[in-house]
Amino acid sequence: MKFINFAFVKFSVFLVLGILAAHFFPISTLSLNFLFALLVGVFGFWLWARKQLIQTVYFGIITYICFFTIGFFSYQIRLPQFQEKHYSHFITDETSELLQLKITQTLKADKFNFKYFANVNAKNGIPTNGKILLSISKDSLSKSFTADEILLVYASISEIPKPLNPYQFDYSAYIKSLGVYDQLRISEKEILETSLGNPTLKGTAQNLRAAIVEKLKKSKLKTDERAIIQALVLGEKRDIDKDLYNEYAAAGAVHILAVSGLHVGILFYILTLLFKPIARWKFAIYFQAISIVLLLWGFALLSGLSPSVTRAVTMFSFFAVAKLFNRETNSINTLFLSFLTLLIINPFWLFQVGFQLSYLAVFFIVWLQPLFYKIGYSKYWIVRKAWTIVAVTLSAQIGVLPLSLYYFHQFPGLFLLTNIVVLPCLTILMFGGIIIVVLAAFNYLPDWLANSYNLLIEWLNGFIHWVAVQDEFLFKNIHFSTLKVLGVYLLIIALALFLKKMNYHRFVISLLAISILITIFIYDEFKTSGNQLVVFQKSKLTLLGYKNGKKLIVFKNDSSKNIFETYPLKSFREAANITTYSEEKLPQVFQYNNKNILILDSLGIYPKRNDIHTLLLTNSPKINLNRLIDSLKPKQIVADGSNYFTYVKRWEQSCKLKKLPFSYTAKQGAFSIE
Known part of the structure; x- marks a missing residue:
């Protein structure tokens, strides 16, 4: 091909x-x-x-x-600076404004806030546009809001904070890929008025999905089982227990919890079977094409028209129509036609992980599956069907593996076993789930059907749990850089082309790809082999990390254990290629790169010396900073997240008067001592 x-x-x-x-x-x-x-x-x-x-x-x-x-x-x-009526052109920093907001999407709430995406319709009566992240305090709110509701609030819009620690997930960059640049954090007292706005298609779809979820909650479906059916059919993952979600990820089956091309493909297969009896009609092929595409979009509407569902249905609508008109030979062209169309509609989707993984998976399935299928072809029907699942799973896994390692830094070694068991069940789960959702929507879900589905999901969750606890097959904390991603994809494409048609030129290209990948691995080893001393930002805790090549020594001021697998050290370990880790008690004075560093804690006791380069203030020491500066004459002062903000503000003023560099990790982020 x-x-x-x-x-x-x-x-x-x-x-x-x-x-x-x-x-x-x-x-x-x-x-x-x-x-x-x-x-x-x-x-x-x-x-x-x-x-x-x-x-x-x-x-x-x-x-x-x-x-x-x-x-x-x-x-x-689509950038704010090129949109004449974007709200950012009319707001004043840190100043409360009269804002009219229209809720466009309900997000997963955190422990303290309800969260929404909202459009800024007006500012002080001036028509505007642009999306923001809206957070409303749970304690102050008697009820949550729904899509298409309009709120009149008096508050100030602020920036979404950037990460404060090295290699931490950048939520502000992620939210920008969704077209959201700022946030609004309010309580109920700042909401002056509410009303119902003009209904939109997307808002109606989300409210329909929310209504179905409420009806499912009243059925005999158990909590975990209901959460799974909501994810499979409605694209709603907010109610999935965190531990259960992590088990699916560890087992290599997390893809079934997000409506994607796989789910839409299964639905297409089911619909094709249902329309098969009319295949001999004169205009059956056109009726099939129109009906199936309309039903696919009906499924998308039922799923709330979330971005992942919309992408999958759009992609598969192109692909499905081509299949119906017997254009299998042009399947990759059809796939890229949908890819092209979606990016013209919304170029920001290119930077979303779900978009990247879904298209890579489908592309490699279309491209490599015929090759794998040919290798394992058998004259026995049951063997062919089993090998088809293996071929599809291998093709998809090869396609998404480099990017998955880059984003998630883990690899489920039992992914093949998981998918051989789960994929055949997924068709039954999808078909049964759609029936349950439709019956629940009309308040006619029989208890026996709900209980039967409970048993099926319980069995699936039990199998997933068994796979997930096989820790020796889950490879975690894998360092994978951008260059490694590019190098591995180059090698995969070169080897695939060589296996499809073996000749001298493709063999040379494959060897060249291997050489490039080896060079990248050597370069990455060299790049991550340097030394670094970092004062991490963590509220109420002092964390000082010394990286020496692949070794990391963490100095801390408390006796807590297992912090290496938690924020902020976990992401630092993965990105910095750390293999050896140890913990030590925080010293008072130590030397790094011939520079003396003094750590001053709550006792406020310090040695009388004048060779201190960096002064690190921790746990809010009660000191006269002006006198201390005159005594020690430090070159710079750093305050970490364990200090009271009022103390830090006073210290900052003192350093400003003394014209001494001052850094506060809770504001400027983690501080790297050179």
Whole structure:
């Protein structure tokens, strides 16, 4: 299958390059206007060139430039600075404003707050747009809100904080990929008025899903079993127990808990079987195509039109229609057509993990599954069916493995066993789940059916638990850099091309790919072999980490154990390629890179010396900082998260008067001592 000859693959590549260029190298408004004029000119030239009888190489170059420019322009115009009515152009920092908000999506609540995405419809009566993250204190709120409700609030919009520790998950960057740039944290007293806004399709879908969930709660379904059916059919994962979710992740089956191309594919297969009796009708193929696509979108509506469901249904709608019209030979082109369409609609999806993993999984299934299936083909039906599951699982796992290691830093060694057992059951679970949801929606769910589903899910959860506790097969804390991801994908593609058609040139390319990957591993080892001393940010606790190559010594001021597997050390360990770890009691004075560092705790006792380079203040020592500075003459002062904020504010003023560098980890983030 020479997929590189497919037009939509090439167009998609240049569209992605344009989006990446806009993401990493944004331009000014003037430059964007020039780019738009260039896009119009290029598109006009393309329209003229395509009418010529003989096409030249310049026609192809212009076409690729056109898609690159579309990607760049499509991403750039969605940024707040290029939207004339975006709320960010009208707000004043740290100043309360009269804001009209319309809730667009209900999110999973945390321990203290209800959370929503909301659109800023107006500021002080001035029409605006733009999404924010809305957090409302649970203690102050008598009821939660639903999609399409309008709130009139008096509060100030603030930035979403960036991570305070090295290699920590950047929630602010993640939320920006959803088109959300700021947050609003309020209590009920700041809500002046509420009303019901004009219903939207997405809001109606979410409210329908919420209503079905409430009806499921009143059925005989148990809590964990109900959470699984909500995830499988409704795309609602908020009620899944954290430990249960972690077990699915450890077993390599977490993908069944998020509605994706797999679920939509199973639904398509079920619908195809249901429509099979009418296959001999004159216009049956058109009726099938229209009906199945409409039912797929009905499923998406039932699932609340969440981004993952919308992506999967859009992708599979293209793929399903092509299959119905017997265009299997063009399956990769069809896949990339849906990819291209979705990125033109919303270029921010390119940076979402779910989008990346879903398309990689489907691409490698379409591309590699025929190769694996041919290798293990058998004349026995049962063996062929079992091998088909193995081939699909291997293809998908190969496709997503490098990116999964990069994002999640673990690999479930029993993924193949899990999927051989789970995938055949998933069709039954999906079919039964849809029936249960529909019956529950009409208040006609019989207890025997709910109890039967309970038993089935209990068996599945029991199997998942058994696999998850096999710790020796779960490989965790794997260091995997961006370069390793690129290197492994290069090797996978080179080897796959060689296995599809063995010749000298592809053999040389495979050897070159292996050499590049080995070089990347050597470079990564060298890059992570340096020394580093970090004052981590953790509330009410002092954590000082000394990294020496692959070894990490953590100095701390309490007796708590097992902090290496918790925030903030876990992410640091994975990213810094740490293999050896130890803990020691926090010293008062020590030396690093020929610089003396003094740690001052709550006792406030310090030695009389004048060779201190860095002074670290911990546990709110009661000291006269001005006198201490005059005595010790430090070159810089650092306060960590164990100090009272009022003390830190006073120390900061003292350092400002003394013109001495001052850092507070709860504000500036973890401090690296050079």
